Amino acid sequence: MKFLRQFAARIVGQSIRIFARAITAVRADWKGIEPVPRQRVYFANHTSNADMPMIWSVLPPAMRRTVRPVAAADYWLKNKLRAFVGPEVFNCVLVDRRPEVKDRPMDKIIAALDEGSSLIIFPEGNRNMTDDPLLPFKAGLYNMGLARPDVDLVPTWVANLTEIMPKGEVIPLPLICTVTFGEPIHVREGESKDDFLKRASEALLAQRPEART
C-alpha cells in the first residue's frame, strides 16, 4: 500500500510538471545560482496557488527530490486529495499558522533544514492580492537565516502567473511563465531583522524581468 501511494505520488508529480510545461512553457532563468544540488531556501513572491508547483517544476530532478515547500496545513489538509498531493507529491513541510497551536512552525522548518532538505517558502505569508509587487515579509526568513547561517537564501521570482490565472478566472491562459533565481543572500553579522527583511525584499524585486508597458 505504501509502495502504491509512493508510485501514485510520482505519477501525479510528473503529470503536474508536464502540464505546467505544456501550458505555460515554464522555464528557469538561473541568473544568480547554478542548478546544482546545494542546500538552499528559495524564497519567492506569492500571487497564485500555482507559484509553488511552478518553482517545483523547473527544478532539475535531483534538486526536486530534496526540496520541500513550506505550506499551510489548513490549506493542504482540507480534503483527502490535498492531503495526498501536499505532503506526498510535493513533500511539503506543513505548518500551522494558527497562533493557539503549540507546535511552532519554526521548529518544523529548522528540523527539515537539519535533515538536509532545501525549502521553498513564501515570506509574504499570504497570497498577494494587491497591486504592490510584494507585501512586507514575515520574520520567518530572518529566523531561518539566523538559525542556520550556512544555508543559501535564494530570491526566486515567479513572473506572469497573475496574467495566466487571475483571481476569479476559470480558464488558464497559456502564456510563458518564467522563474528567475537570483544571487543568494545571508543574514549579516549584527544585522537587525528589519534591515535584513528589507534587503531580502529588494533582492527579490531585483529578479523581476524588466518591466514592460
Next chain:
Amino acid sequence: MNSTTADILLLAFGSFGILIALTILGEILRARQPVHEPNPMLDTYMTRVQSWWGMVAFIGAALLLGKPGVMTLFAFASFAALREILTLTAKAQADHLALAMAFFVVLPLQYIFVGLGWTGLFTVFIPVYAFLFLPMVSALRGDPQRFLVRVAETQWALMIAVFCVSHVPALMSLDIAGYGDRSLLLIAFLVMVVQLGDLLDFFFGRRIGKHKIAPGLSPKTWEGMICGVVSAMVFGALLAWITPFGVIGAALMAGASSLVGMFGNLVVTAIKRDRGVKDWSHLIPGQGGFVDQLDSVIFAAPIFYQLTKFFYT
C-alpha cells in the same frame, strides 16, 4: 511510392546533404579555432545549423505524413507563436476571456477551416469575425483603460501567429490545374527559398554589407538583402520542377517571398525592440522561440498564397 512522396524524400535528402556540408564546415572551423578563444560568430552559426537540422526533420516528417501531419505541425507552431507574442502584449484582466478564446476557439477553428479547405472562410475568419467579436467580449467586462492598445496588440498577435502561419498549410488547399496532389511541395518550396534567402542575406551582409536599411533597428544591409533575394530567385528557378510556376515564374515567386520575408523580419525586430526583448522566448535553445525562427516565412506565407491563387488557379 507516388511521385510527390519521391520528390519530398529527394528534397529532404538534398537538404540533409546541404546540412551535412554546413555542419562539417562548422566543425572544421571549430577544430582550427584555439580552444581558449571564444568565437561567438561560430557558436551562433553552429546553433543555427543545429536548429535547421530539427526544422528539416520536422517539416520533412510532416510532409511525408501528408495533410494531417502538416496541419498538426503548423497548428502547434501557431500555438507556440501566439503564446510567445501574447506573453509580451498589453492586457488586463478584462481581456482574460477574449484571450482564452483566441487560444482555444479562434486558433482551432482557423485550422479546421484550413483543413476543410473552406477558402472563403479561412481568409476572412480572423480579420473579420475574430477582430470584431473579441473586442466585444473584452468590452463587456467594462474596463476602458488602454482599451485600444489592448485590442490592437491582441489582434496583431492573432494576425501574425495564427492568420499568417495558417497560410502555410493553406497552400495544400489550392486547386491548381494539372498539379494534382503535389501542392504539398509548395510548402517545401516556400520554406526553402525563404530560409536560403535569409541565410545568404546574413552571409553577404557580413561580407560586403555597407548601407543599413533601417539603422538603429537592424544590422540588415541593402547589399545583403539584394544578394539574398537574388540567391532565392536562383534557388527558386532550380526548384522550378516541384512547382507549377515554370522556371521564370518560380524565380519571381521565390524573389517576392524572400523580399516580403526580409521586410517581415524587420517588422518583427521592431516589435521585439519596442518590448525590450532579444528573443520571443527560449523554446529552442540558443535560437529563441518559434517567431524568431520563422519570422520571414510567417510574413511571406499569405503573400505567397495570394499570388499563387491569383496567377495560377
